[in-house]
Amino acid sequence: DEAKLKRAVIERVSAKLNKKPLEVAKHPIGIETRVHDVKKMLENGSNINGVLVVGIHGMGGLGKTTIAKAVYNDLAQGFNGATCFISNVRENAGQPNGLVNLQKQFVGDILKEKNTSLGDVAQGKIVIKERASRKRVLLILDDVDNIKQVDALAGGRDWFGSGSVIIITTRNEKVLLDGNVKQDEIYKPQELNxxxxxxxxxxxxxxxxxxxxxxxxxxxxxxxxxxxxxxxxxxxxxxxxxxxxxxxxxxxxxxxxxxxxREVQQRLKLSYDNLEDLEKKIFLDISCFFIGKNRKNATYMWEDSGWFPNAAIQVLVQRCLVKIHVINTMYEKYEVFEMHDQIRDMARAIVDEESYGKPQQQSRLWNNQDCWDLLQRK
Ligand SMILES: Nc1ncnc2c1ncn2[C@@H]1O[C@H](COP(=O)(O)OP(=O)(O)OP(=O)(O)O)[C@@H](O)[C@H]1O
Ligand SMILES: [Mg+2]
Structure with a gap:
């Protein structure tokens, strides 16, 4: 009937509107062949339960996320809005309620439900399995480092409908094998020639x-x-x-x-060492507190301290140490900071080193546990 049709149209349109292609890389090189390789593997994989799985494995900075984004952009069209790209699983899963929040992202993106309460991870699994098992979905889990993360978000091939595609990227191959990804479903991208x-x-x-x-x-x-x-x-x-x-x-x-x-972070630190003092401070602040946060709010704070944030941010962006991502929703448009995980970890290691394991001497307390320990001591 008419109401049903209307709802279907609205769902389709909003699905399309909310799903823009992901930004792949500033200067992408050799991406097409890599996307082609992954698609070939999907075609030739074991196809258990009609679900196609590919794991992408390799060292940090090799281009796994970049390939996953390009594959997502290439395939998303065919999934009618039932697509979900879960970024930074390792980092996000470590936050309070991390895994449940990632499950909520799945429920929001694929099942289009904004306020479903999931309670805990076990309940989240049941909801996903029950509700997605007849849906054809495209799911990317980017940067997993623990089997629990795979279990919470894609615990079995019977969770998803036939024709679904699951892509998992990781630095740790064991997580893929433990998650039942077969050897011939693991893509190991070559370094650039x-x-x-x-x-x-x-x-x-x-x-x-x-x-x-x-x-x-x-x-x-x-x-x-x-x-x-x-x-x-x-x-x-x-x-x-x-x-x-x-x-x-x-x-x-x-x-x-x-x-x-292999010491990628030490190599990246050459760029940090070359920064001016204020640029260094702002860079470290971003790495600890402002990833994914509104640029404007952070800028006010730095300006209050008498720093010159805009010039510094420009330098950091030019050096590829920080990226600015524009968030454009129906209601507002603003900029947030992004930082590559290797660069973030390099920065936080610098902050940690300042204090030689004594959080009270640290310039920036970014770790939940350290904050908690310190507050309890006071
Ligand atoms: N083929 C490519 N052409 C151009 N730039 C690339 C390419 N692959 C990766 N890059 C760039 O190199 C950087 C690292 O890539 P990416 O984030 O995909 O690595 P990763 O393997 O996911 O690393 P990690 O394990 O740390 O998550 C990114 O800034 C990305 O833009
Ligand atoms: Mg990555």
Whole structure:
């Protein structure tokens, strides 16, 4: 009848309106082949219960989230709004009520229910399983590090309807295997090859233009030292774009070479070390308190302290240490801070180091447990 039709139309339209494509990367390189690889794996996977699963595994900064976003954008159209991209599962699950809140996101995005009360994780599982098992869904769990997270959000293939697609990214392959993802469903993206690495580096270091003179040779050496890891290429490239003399380029290259490939955070710290004092402070503040928070509120606070936040933020964005994400809802538009998890962890390690394990000497208390311990002691 008419009412039913109306509701169906509203649901469809609002589903489409709320689901914009995700921003993939500032300068995406070689993404199509990676998306193609994942889609091939989905087609050839074990297809248990009609549900297609692919795990994406690799080290931090390799491009797993980027690939997951690109796959999501590619497939989302076919799911009629029943799509859900759960970001930063590791970080969010660790917050108070973390897992339940992630389950609520699923219920909101896929089942379109805003205020369902889930009580606890066990109840959340029952709701999801009961209500999604006849739905064809596209679900991305990005950056999981514990089987409990997979269990809470996608505890079995019988939770979802036939034709559903589940993509899980992680640095820890064991989580995938424990979650019953089969070896032939695990995608291990390669690092960027030399040409791709050079291209990404040039885009960040020279805005895509050709370097001149000594910088040609130096660029090649930096690219070789960066070892095909997109995050390193991006951060070191943007750092070097702000350095205009050969000597400092050489110094940076030497430092980079000394830090092993796997020590990604130490490599990223080269960019932090190069910041001015106020930029450093604002950067650390963002990493501890303002990720996902409104830029305006934080800016007022820094201005009150006599800092110059807007100039500093511009530098941090240019260095790819911080990203600004525009939130655009039906009612308002505002900017929030984003930070890559490796960069965030690098920053918080700097804050922790200041105090050598004594939270009361720390400049910023970001850890719930530390705050609680300290308050109890007073
Ligand atoms: N193919 C690519 N082309 C251009 N930039 C890329 C590419 N892949 C990744 N990047 C950039 O490199 C950075 C790291 O990528 P991404 O966040 O996807 O890594 P990750 O594997 O998810 O890391 P983590 O395990 O820490 O979550 C991002 O800023 C992203 O924009
Ligand atoms: Mg990631």
């Amino acid at each position: 030399e040409d791709q690495s050079r291209e990404l580096f040039m885009l960040h270091a020279f805005n895509g233009e050709q370097p001149q003179g000594e910088y040609v040779q130096l660029s090649n050496q930096v690219v070789a030292a960066a070892g095909g890891l997109p995050l390193t290429l991006e951060v070191i490239g943007s750092l070097l774009s702000s350095i205009k003399n050969v000597k400092e380029w050489k110094d940076t290259l030497e430092k980079l070479k000394k830090i092993p490939h």
